[in-house]
Amino acid sequence: MRYRLRHTTSYSYSWPVDMSYHLLHLTLQSGPRQTVTDCAVHTAPEGRTGEIGRDHFGNLVSHLSIEEPHTRFDVELTAEVDVQPFTAPPEAETPPWESIRDLLNGDGFPKAFEPCEFALGSPMADADDAIAAYAAQSLPPGRPILAAARELTKRIHDDFRYDPTATEVFTPVAEAMKQRAGVCQDFAHLQIAMLRSHGLAARYVSGYIRTMQPGDENGLRGADASHAWVSVWCGDAHGWIDLDPTNDLVVSEDHVTLAVGRDYNDISPVRGVVLGGGPHRVGVAVELLPLDAPPKQAPAQAQGQSQGQTQTQSPSIAPPSTPKA
Structure with missing residues (x-):
């Protein structure tokens, strides 16, 4: 497109x-x-x-x-x-999430050196106990990393209210978690914090989403403004896969990427x-x-x-x- x-x-x-x-x-x-x-x-x-x-x-x-x-x-x-269009690999073909966590940890000597930076907390995507507990429901033992991340994307979309009046640019992620409301920036920070709380690597992606036109059947939330979503590291074989919790989808032709960082503050x-x-x-x-x-x-x-x-x-x-x- x-x-x-x-x-x-x-x-x-x-x-x-x-x-x-x-x-x-x-x-x-x-x-x-x-x-x-x-x-x-x-x-x-x-x-x-x-x-x-x-x-x-x-x-x-x-x-x-x-x-x-x-x-x-x-x-x-x-x-x-x-x-270009993007099709995610079958979820079952991605590694168990614990194996990804172990690669990023490596007992202090991570084997996945470059992604490991995105497994650490950052000022605007720092997890607390409530955030970690919410994520744990999607991370049972042995679950493929993409299956876990996709379910988490869907749960955030379903459980959190899209409300531009609920938060401001620098609202703490813990407050968005408490309110169960926010916008694309909040939902991206939430999913990033949730994944990192269990040792997984996730990046904040800023960019744009396709503007809705007359006749479009399914509206995309976050259009007509800067948009944000999540990039999850799924191992060397699959690399980074982008997910949009605001719209519950795998990022493909509807999104244009501007920059990536640990959170919004890196790439405003x-x-x-x-x-x-x-x-x-x-x-x-x-x-x-x-x-x-x-x-x-x-x-x-x-x-x-x-x-x-x-x-x-x-x-x-x-x-x-x-x-x-």
Whole structure:
């Protein structure tokens, strides 16, 4: 499936920002399941941009400094990407979850060195007793890792209420567990914490999910905004398999990957340091449409947390000509 992506973020400040510095995880890269044919990031004010580099997890990252007063900061990502379908292996053919745990542990000398980092706790996906107990129900002895992870995905989807008003960006995962409510970010953090609580490796994946069009029979929760899901390590033979607890599915053609990390804090799309500005409002708008679909009307000037963005012309931040997979 070939997509056209547009992701806009707008910050409106109460009074002028004197200067600011931003770190942007907004550059798509090609990988095993997607090929990026075009990608650009535009900002207003344009500021000064540094070369695109890679962070600890291999994501493309860019830096932006703005040294002029401004009361509004706009960022727009536009891209075209070809996403390949993915079919997960039969669950029964994946190893028992305990064998994966043992590879990641290795009595302090893990045999699976690279994935083992994602078996450790992180600030936004740290498990407590309630989270570990919930996960244990899906992890009886000898169960294949993918079967266990898929059941956990379904249980989160069925047991937790999708409610954008229930949590905020930095709501602790334990609070989302207590409320049994949240959004895609919370559900991803919950499943990651649950898997890690039993010694398994799970990554946080940020990206986008296909925008619903008239006539679509089954709506996908989390469309029209940044999306998040989980990547579970299923051993050397099967590698990382992505699961979406918000929609109870194995990630395939409906998702575009932006970045991977331990949790949201590693790969938030826009973060930075601001001098001045005072209280501010943030608005985000996303559309991920098949290339043959007509573009939606540009988002209107948004209000409050649903604020959209009016993009002005500015130079772009382009990815390297041959990004690594």
